[in-house]
Amino acid sequence: MVSLTRLIVFVSIFTSITLKSNSQYFLPITKHEPTKQFYTTLTIGTLESSPLNLLLDLGTTLTLLDCDKVLLYQLVPCHSSTCMSLPSYCDFEGIILCLYRHSKQTAIVVQDKVFISTTDDDRNFLSQVSFDNFTFSCANDKTIQDFPPPLSGILSLSPLSSSFTKQVTSAFSVPPIFSLCLPSSGSFGSFHIGSVNTRRPISMTSTPMTFTDSRDYLILVQSIYVEGTPLPLDSRFVLGGAKLSTVVPYTELHTDIYDAFAQSFTLQAMAMGISMVPSVAPFKHCFDARTVNNMTEPNVPMIEIGLPNVNATSEVNKWAFYDANTLVKVNETVKCLAFIDGGNKPKDLMVIGTHQLQDYMIEFDFNSSALSFSESLLLYDSSCSTWPSQK
Numbered sequence: 607m608v609s610l611t612r613l614i615v616f617v618s619i620f621t622s623i624t625l626k627s628n629s630q631y632f633l634p635i636t637k638h639e640p641t642k643q644f645y646t647t648l649t650i651g652t653l654e655s656s657p658l659n660l661l662l663d664l665g666t667t668l669t670l671l672d673c674d675k676v677l678l679y680q681l682v683p684c685h686s687s688t689c690m691s692l693p694s695y696c697d698f699e700g701i702i703l704c705l706y707r708h709s710k711q712t713a714i715v716v717q718d719k720v721f722i723s724t725t726d727d728d729r730n731f732l733s734q735v736s737f738d739n740f741t742f743s744c745a746n747d748k749t750i751q752d753f754p755p756p757l758s759g760i761l762s763l764s765p766l767s768s769s770f771t772k773q774v775t776s777a778f779s780v781p782p783i784f785s786l787c788l789p790s791s792g793s794f795g796s797f798h799i800g801s802v803n804t805r806r807p808i809s810m811t812s813t814p815m816t817f818t819d820s821r822d823y824l825i826l827v828q829s830i831y832v833e834g835t836p837l838p839l840d841s842r843f844v845l846g847g848a849k850l851s852t853v854v855p856y857t858e859l860h861t862d863i864y865d866a867f868a869q870s871f872t873l874q875a876m877a878m879g880i881s882m883v884p885s886v887a888p889f890k891h892c893f894d895a896r897t898v899n900n901m902t903e904p905n906v907p908m909i910e911i912g913l914p915n916v917n918a919t920s921e922v923n924k925w926a927f928y929d930a931n932t933l934v935k936v937n938e939t940v941k942c943l944a945f946i947d948g949g950n951k952p953k954d955l956m957v958i959g960t961h962q963l964q965d966y967m968i969e970f971d972f973n974s975s976a977l978s979f980s981e982s983l984l985l986y987d988s989s990c991s992t993w994p995s996q997k
């Protein structure tokens with residue numbers, strides 16, 4: 607058994623060093639339309655080897671699986687260095703276990719083998735690699751129905767070393783970088799780990815990436831523009847960190863920011879010939895879809911967020927969003943502003959959600975503490991489902 611384990615470790619190390627330098631660890635991303643959630647599919651464990659669909663979450667510290675049988679995986683011993691390296695604790699549940707407390711439930715810390723594909727930059731499959739000691743947690747409380755089908759758990763993409771992404775980059779000794787390209791529909795989005803994708807869109811812009819309590823990814827939004835005009839925001843709302851989320855579907859704004867933003871957007875939209883219609887919850891500002899894009903040129907106001915650049919010069923980088931990311935179709939006749947009023951006392955002033963992030967390539971680089979984003983791939987007649995070339 608020991609020699610078999612050594613052999614597997616040896617084989618996976620061997621596979622990883624024979625990779626071409628431009629190869630990447632690759633996982634697919636699927637959008638689940640009914641819930642607007644994004645998940646990836648990967649295989650964990652040697653005993654039960656069916657692939658699992660796991661929600662991608664930038665804000666979860668330790669991967670959590672809905673385990674029917676926790677004993678399919680190797681328990682992490684209490685007082686082991688792995689257990690002690692996590693914000694976990696030991697408790698007696700028949701036997702002494704290493705436990706991890708998620709926000710809503712307690713889970714048992716386990717380890718097992720995880721399998722990942724490697725591809726070249728054109729997404730051509732190169733090989734399947736694995737590492738043995740992937741640490742995650744198992745919730746086996748049948749009363750908890752947190753994961754509606756097809757999901758079996760949450761994959762941690764947090765900035766902490768316990769995240770799936772950090773464990774992969776450390777297991778294969780590759781740079782601590784990952785990128786996400788969330789598809790607006792279907793199942794061909796991409797999640798690359800460990801190397802800069804050299805087939806990135808030509809234009810990528812970088813901004814400093816910071817962390818709150820090392821848990822959430824923040825970028826420093828300095829201003830918001832509608833058709834090039836900055837919003838007149840109270841200074842206490844500027845220079846605030848905006849949190850990035852892969853689970854919040856629509857960007858949420860503090861009420862005062864939302865109001866200034868929606869007012870500016872609707873005035874510009876009406877000036878462009880777009881008519882307003884009664885709101886459809888959860889959205890507050892909706893438009894007659896027949897008056898949107900009724901000409902050859904798009905007539906939806908462009909939204910930009912102003913971000914500092916990585917060289918800390920005074921130049922502002924702008925991240926631009928166009929119609930597909932600013933409006934959401936409710937039905938054939940109604941489209942709404944795809945932003946949510948987050949109330950007067952939100953935990954974060956601004957949470958950037960997936961409707962805004964989809965069809966952009968987004969790269970998280972821990973080596974340079976930078977977040978890089980592409981232009982909308984739709985501008986290249988492409989999308990996260992087809993970039994760089996595959997249909």
Ligand SMILES: *[C@@H]1O[C@H](CO)[C@@H](O)[C@H](O)[C@H]1NC(C)=O
Pocket residue numbers: 615688739
């Ligand atoms: C995983 O196993 C490898 C090789 O056995 C070891 O070098 C590494 O420290 C382990 N990682 C963790 C997080 O336990």
Ligand SMILES: *[C@@H]1O[C@H](CO)[C@@H](O)[C@H](O)[C@H]1NC(C)=O
Pocket residue numbers: 879880896897900901
């Ligand atoms: C396009 O918008 C203009 C201005 O609102 C309107 O008069 C016209 O009827 C619209 N055309 C179509 C095809 O809906």
Ligand SMILES: *[C@@H]1O[C@H](CO)[C@@H](O)[C@H](O)[C@H]1NC(C)=O
Pocket residue numbers: 812915916917
């Ligand atoms: C930052 O500086 C480097 C080196 O001087 C330069 O290559 C890069 O283009 C600059 N980046 C931005 C966003 O200005």
Ligand SMILES: *[C@@H]1O[C@H](CO)[C@@H](O)[C@H](O)[C@H]1NC(C)=O
Pocket residue numbers: 886936937938939940
């Ligand atoms: C679209 O939704 C609006 C608001 O719910 C409703 O009034 C309208 O009848 C719907 N239109 C169609 C074509 O379903």
Ligand SMILES: *[C@@H]1O[C@H](CO)[C@@H](O)[C@H](O)[C@H]1NC(C)=O
Pocket residue numbers: 781973974
């Ligand atoms: C990490 O960052 C340093 C300095 O910012 C740079 O010289 C180095 O090339 C980077 N390494 C990788 C793998 O990107």
